[in-house]
Amino acid sequence: xxxxxxxxxxxxxxxxxxxxxxxxxxxxxxxxxxxxxxxxxxxxxxxxxxxxxxxxxxxxxxxxxxxxxxxxxxxxxxxxxxxxxxxxxxxxxxxxxxxxxxxxxxxxxxxxxxxxxxxxxxxxxxxxxxxxxxxxxxxxxxxxxxxxxxxxxxxxxxxxxxxxxxxxxxxxxxxxxxxxxxxxxxxxxxxxxxxxxxxxxxxxxxxxxxxxxxxxxxxxxxxxxxxxxxxxxxxxxxxxxxxxxxxxxxxxxxxxxxxxxxxxxxxxxxxxxxxxxxxxxxxxxxxxxxxxxxxxxxxxxxxxxxxxxxxxx
Amino acid sequence: xxxxxxxxxxxxxxxxxxxxxxxxxxxxxxxxxxxxxxxxxxxxxxxxxxxxxxxxxxxxxxxxxxxxxxxxxxxxxxxxxxxxxxxxxxxxxxxxxxxxxxxxxxxxxxxxxxxxxxxxxxxxxxxxxxxxxxxxxxxxxxxxxxxxxxxxxxxxxxxxxxxxxxxxxxxxxxxxxxxxxxxxxxxxxxxxxxxxxxxxxxxxxxxxxxxxxxxxxxxxxxxxxxxxxxxxxxxxxxxxxxxxxxxxxxxxxxxxxx
Numbered sequence: 001x002x003x004x005x006x007x008x009x010x011x012x013x014x015x016x017x018x019x020x021x022x023x024x025x026x027x028x029x030x031x032x033x034x035x036x037x038x039x040x041x042x043x044x045x046x047x048x049x050x051x052x053x054x055x056x057x058x059x060x061x062x063x064x065x066x067x068x069x070x071x072x073x074x075x076x077x078x079x080x081x082x083x084x085x086x087x088x089x090x091x092x093x094x095x096x097x098x099x100x101x102x103x104x105x106x107x108x109x110x111x112x113x114x115x116x117x118x119x120x121x122x123x124x125x126x127x128x129x130x131x132x133x134x135x136x137x138x139x140x141x142x143x144x145x146x147x148x149x150x151x152x153x154x155x156x157x158x159x160x161x162x163x164x165x166x167x168x169x170x171x172x173x174x175x176x177x178x179x180x181x182x183x184x185x186x187x188x189x190x191x192x193x194x195x196x197x198x199x200x201x202x203x204x205x206x207x208x209x210x211x212x213x214x215x216x217x218x219x220x221x222x223x224x225x226x227x228x229x230x231x232x233x234x235x236x237x238x239x240x241x242x243x244x245x246x247x248x249x250x251x252x253x254x255x256x257x258x259x260x261x262x263x264x265x266x267x268x269x270x271x272x273x274x275x276x277x278x279x280x281x282x283x284x285x286x287x288x289x290x291x292x293x294x295x296x297x298x299x300x301x302x303x304x305x306x307x308x309x310x311x312x313x
Numbered sequence: 314x315x316x317x318x319x320x321x322x323x324x325x326x327x328x329x330x331x332x333x334x335x336x337x338x339x340x341x342x343x344x345x346x347x348x349x350x351x352x353x354x355x356x357x358x359x360x361x362x363x364x365x366x367x368x369x370x371x372x373x374x375x376x377x378x379x380x381x382x383x384x385x386x387x388x389x390x391x392x393x394x395x396x397x398x399x400x401x402x403x404x405x406x407x408x409x410x411x412x413x414x415x416x417x418x419x420x421x422x423x424x425x426x427x428x429x430x431x432x433x434x435x436x437x438x439x440x441x442x443x444x445x446x447x448x449x450x451x452x453x454x455x456x457x458x459x460x461x462x463x464x465x466x467x468x469x470x471x472x473x474x475x476x477x478x479x480x481x482x483x484x485x486x487x488x489x490x491x492x493x494x495x496x497x498x499x500x501x502x503x504x505x506x507x508x509x510x511x512x513x514x515x516x517x518x519x520x521x522x523x524x525x526x527x528x529x530x531x532x533x534x535x536x537x538x539x540x541x542x543x544x545x546x547x548x549x550x551x552x553x554x555x556x557x558x559x560x561x562x563x564x565x566x567x568x569x570x571x
Binding site for chain 2: 057
């Protein structure tokens with residue numbers, strides 16, 4: 001058996017590495033560079049009921065070790081995603097995690113109900129953490145009660161397991177995690193981007209037309225690790241960890257913190273081959289560390305008294 | 314499209330803050346259209362993190378080399394300016410869709426209009442057009458005399474006019490002033506430069522066919538991240554878009570809102 005295969009609700013993965021939503025489109029561009037079949041899974045771009053253009057440009061700004069983005073959930077809309085984008089991905093042996101977004105509860109329910117019926121969609125990622133849209137998005141992810149209710153309603157209509165993507169832009173992320181667990185979530189993905197901004201030296205105005213944007217990249221890795229470390233010991237849900245992953249070593253660090261799989265985001269822009277490279281390097285790194293299977297890494301950083309039976313199983 | 318470590322053949326300062334970087338690599342064999350670009354990783358570390366999109370100024374398949382020209386302006390291009398002969402640079406390319414050479418027929422006249430750091434891709438375009446028997450007229454605008462580059466190279470390929478904003482060299486004013494003053498017209502116009510210049514050329518109607526190369530802040534450079542999106546013109550839905558990196562950077566005038 002491969003040292004990388006992973007079983008998660010709805011997902012039998014050949015390895016635990018996947019591109020993060022919003023950083024990989026619907027796979028077409030990267031398929032020109034490498035065989036997508038190597039990926040454990042793929043988190044495709046957020047889908048809303050209607051097509052969205054998103055924010056005006058500039059939509060990206062750079063900062064040491066990271067970048068800010070304010071794309072604004074641009075996507076072709078539910079119909080096109082279900083009829084064109086997802087069927088195109090069927091030729092790959094890769095279970096898809098569909099990212100579900102919207103402005104209202106009804107939006108999320110509508111997308112979840114339809115997209116969860118698509119054969120290659122094996123799980124949903126409920127996006128209640130996008131910081132770059134005026135309504136919906138992060139509003140659902142910063143209020144525990146709203147997060148719980150939305151999770152419940154989406155679970156009621158979804159035909160596949162539901163993972164909830166958590167926002168780091170909260171005082172107590174554990175509280176939100178517990179709320180969505182109570183709402184029936186099957187797993188968590190974390191973290192989304194941190195709200196930040198850059199200001200132009202000459203114009204004295206924000207660089208991003210949206211003024212603020214989501215910070216991603218290596219700069220946010222310590223924040224992601226800390227939050228996964230805290231949440232993983234307080235809930236019984238598996239976590240797909242993300243936030244600044246660049247290497248196989250980073251992947252192991254996320255597992256140690258408490259993740260059961262990982263997603264790579266911004267680094268795809270820097271090195272489009274980062275996912276296949278990490279997947280190739282992981283087995284050797286595990287051997288070097290004396291670990292026979294990657295799942296043994298989950299939660300290794302926890303103190304003994306903090307371990308939950310679920311994770312030891 | 315490939316990711317490759319290309320070797321620095323030379324990296325020369327050719328005008329005020331303007332550098333000409335010649336690289337060798339196998340990706341030159343995939344470079345066909347003028348106006349495509351490469352996505353350059355200037356440092357191995359985290360700062361700056363993202364790649365820099367820089368247009369290809371000339372392609373030399375026989376020698377396996379290509380040239381890019383950039384303005385040393387921010388952190389990224391300052392690091393690039395320090396690259397020495399023999400160093401390796403991580404390049405993703407060639408990317409995007411360039412200028413359609415096939416739209417100009419032999420013996421027709423093409424007007425090439427460049428502004429500042431938008432001038433470089435027009436050089437490879439001029440070479441390919443001339444090879445095809447198209448007559449080229451080059452109109453190049455710069456901030457001032459010290460910023461002027463490649464004038465003699467363009468002059469070898471066709472009639473060449475220079476405009477500078479302060480008038481210390483060439484015609485005083487903008488490229489559009491040169492076109493008006495010299496009553497230049499042609500069958501097709503290709504341009505790359507600052508957005509206000511492209512807008513002026515789009516509305517002026519100096520030629521029946523006009524192609525413009527756009528610039529936008531980019532993330533991935535291959536069409537996946539949706540950072541460099543622009544609206545399609547005359548789109549009642551408001552949802553139609555083009556990506557500057559992978560649908561462009563060259564568009565027919567009137568295709569997208571600039």
